[in-house]
Amino acid sequence: MESPSSLPAGDLAVAREPERAPESAPAHGNVPDRAWAVLLTVLGVGVLCVAALIVSELWRIGGPAIAHAGLKDFVTRSTWDPTRDLFGAAPYIYGTLVTSAVALVIALPVSLGLALFLTEMAPAAVRSIVSFPIALLAGIPSVVYGLWGLFVLVPVLRKDVEPLLGKTLGFLPLFQGAPIGLGYLAAGVILAIMILPTITSISIEVLQTVPGPLREAALALGATRWEAIRLSVLPYARAGIVGATMLGLGRALGETMAVTMVIGNSPTIRASLFAPGYSLPAVIANEFAEASGELHTGALAALGLLLFAVTVLLNIVARLLVRMSRRGPARVRA
């Protein structure tokens, strides 16, 4: 795939790369082809069935709890009191969205800058040296991120970063209050580090598909390097970058272990990023094993359903964004 133009697309007979081999199957006859198609269809439908089963099962367990609280109250109330069977999910939804937003705000510029640097500016040797540790970041288990966050990041945030932010940007409600360390900010920063490799590596792939002549044309017209990136490279790759961001966002929304270790686990809604909060996956993981009754278990399953709904909703938004911003053939879908 390094140089698509050197390979006459469509002429499958001359394609000798092993990954093209399955596509040449039709030439050998119809039976294996049909069998292959049936197998793939079964597997594809199977995936849909699993998703449907998850939703229906969550609904079966969680439905009574939603009915008990009322759907509107379940989503909008902020009291979560299992001993009294009062279940309001608002703090968890809020915490999930806020931490993911913080993560995106931090990770997106860094990832995009990194991807642009590596594809547009850095020599090939640097690219391979830098992209290896980025790929490595993606392989670190989330509990390790959580431990690192708790023992390294949180003290730094509490002693240095949060007091500094409070002093300089303290007029914003976002940066007010006592610096505790554990809270939305810590969770957001950890998530940013976790989704950075996803966004960066997919963006690199996408940027590499931008045809050289586009760039050269811009440069030939007298554009500076930055103008060439801004006017010809980024518009071409925009849809793919949105897709990469959505994949990163998906990971941030669902991350459980690392978040629960640094977010403070307090079901409250606060404007300040310094305050402790809670997230949907974290509360499910925390309370499920020792849930005290049918309703409590049900409410946790309903939270799972909510998380599913939030993810689906954001994916739909992402699809629309991709469709709206589609310019070039680079299409990475979330």
Add this chain to the structure above:
Amino acid sequence: MKPTILVAGLALSLAGAASADKLLINGAGATFPFPIYSKWFSEYNKLHPDIQINYQSIGSGGGIKQITERTVDFGASDAPLSDEQLQKAAGLQHIPTVMGAVVIVWNLPEVKELRILPQTLADIYLGKITRWNDPALARENPHVKLPDAAITVAHRSDGSGTTNIFTDYLSKVSPEWKAGPGRGTSVNWPVGLGGKGNEGVTGVVKQSEGSIGYVELAYANQNKLPTAELKNHDGHWVKATLAGVSAAAAKMPMPDDYRVSITDQPGADAYPIAAFTYLLVYRDQQDTAKGDALLKFIWWAEHQGQKDAAGLDYAPLPASVVHKVEQTLKGMTVNGKPVLASSR
């Protein structure tokens, strides 16, 4: 390709069946007693190589669910079942195995010893006492200079038996706590930061100066954390020791189902935040071989097994409770026939 997978799967399941000539007993439940249970199972397996006990520490809630549905041979729980839960599992017997306790830890570099009154502890967790130099704390600690600093409260964020014991204690000593957050494995905390597991709470406490938290005694002992002295029911200041925990259950008249809270009990040495952990076993066992082996194992655990407790930082059952459990076990049956009637 598909037939190959099928054949391979069949071969695997056959191999699995062939190796299962041992008697395999399955259990599931509480995580708190897992270290001692796994020690017991391996010791017992050495004594009786034909019996293997498999235990999944999935949490008390999961253990109760599985034994209610009879998908395991025994369950385990830190908190006794509620009447409602017990109705769904008719004939289920609680059997206390060992005892645990919850201790108070704090982080003030200057302060090496701390005494806390029950009411003061409740007020701290209610968010009514917010500073370390509050008169309620200063009065009981005249030899210690408590700083003018905010108290950061830490609690468990995961549902846990530890939280259940701790909130049970707070409910007993503070009517306001009972009417407010109440007792449970997860409660609506008025203030504080949540840490996941004992290590999470310890992490919060160790890192935040001026914080206070609660953890299991075993965890505090293994990590050499200093623990606070509490005033017990008889008005004595006590530190958490294994003997003090055992003493908490010694004076109490035990009901036949052992479903009893032993927090804040009388006794000069009794440590006030203590609890049993239980095995959950049906009084009449359906499977002859398994039931026989299971009851004999429990008998062993209640006697020889108790000697392993202290080494793993669990408090052994007091003699009075062991004696009562003996009577209970003798009354239990396998297909209607008692197994341990003549055991001593």
